[in-house]
Amino acid sequence: xxxxxxxxxxxxxxxxxxxxxxxxxxxxxxxxxxxxxxxxxxxxxxxxxxxxxxxxxxxxxxxxxxxxxxxxxxxxxxxxxxxxxxxxxxxxxxxxxxxxxxxxxxxxxxxxxxxxxxxxxxxxxxxxxxxxxxxxxxxxxxxxxxxxx
Numbered sequence: 001x002x003x004x005x006x007x008x009x010x011x012x013x014x015x016x017x018x019x020x021x022x023x024x025x026x027x028x029x030x031x032x033x034x035x036x037x038x039x040x041x042x043x044x045x046x047x048x049x050x051x052x053x054x055x056x057x058x059x060x061x062x063x064x065x066x067x068x069x070x071x072x073x074x075x076x077x078x079x080x081x082x083x084x085x086x087x088x089x090x091x092x093x094x095x096x097x098x099x100x101x102x103x104x105x106x107x108x109x110x111x112x113x114x115x116x117x118x119x120x121x122x123x124x125x126x127x128x129x130x131x132x133x134x135x136x137x138x139x140x141x142x143x144x145x146x147x148x149x
Contacts, residue, residue, distance in 0.1 A: 009093055010101040013072075013086030014108070015115035020054035020071050023088055026114060027069060031107040034058050035069055052076075065094040067104075083120070090117065 016023050024035040035056040053074035058067045068091040078084050090108070092101040101119075108117045 008095060009091065010096060010119070011092075012090045012101075012105050012108075012117050012119045013083055014069075014088040014090055014117050015085070016087050016113070017115065018087075018113065020056065020069070020088070023114070024056040024069055026111050027090065027104075027108055030111050031104045033067065033104075035067065060094075060100065063094070063096075063098060063100070065092055065096060065100060067092055086118075 014023065016026075018026075021037065024037070027033055028035055035058045038055045038057045054071040056069040059065070060067070068089070070089045070091065072078055072083065072086050072088060083089075090104065092104070105117050105119055108114060
């Protein structure tokens with residue numbers, strides 16, 4: 001994904017008092033995905049303000065969609081301070097012409113161990129430039145082969 005636009009991104013906040021690997025496993029089970037743990041999502045350039053957040057990824061290559069499951073509250077902060085109540089964000093990047101995102105939200109919402117999943121408007125995220133910068137970094141990172149969910 002070179003340059004995303006707000007119409008190419010769909011985001012849902014997830015409430016779940018569970019570790020990231022369990023949330024990823026539940027998402028995988030309920031929507032037949034294969035999210036894989038990636039390197040931590042690092043927010044903040046300098047070491048004083050640096051925060052690491054668990055991050056899981058999968059690409060649906062046949063329909064050119066990229067899926068991200070990102071922990072909101074990390075080692076030293078919250079990625080989206082305007083949405084601190086969410087524990088994770090499920091992000092679908094790409095032109096979703098087949099409605100995969102809506103189907104994923106519906107399937108995940110049926111999981112009893114997840115407290116709730118709530119689709120959000122991208123325009124609600126205040127600092128959109130940082131979101132795009134993080135998305136571009138994640139597209140290029142190497143994935144850890146041994147940390148499958």
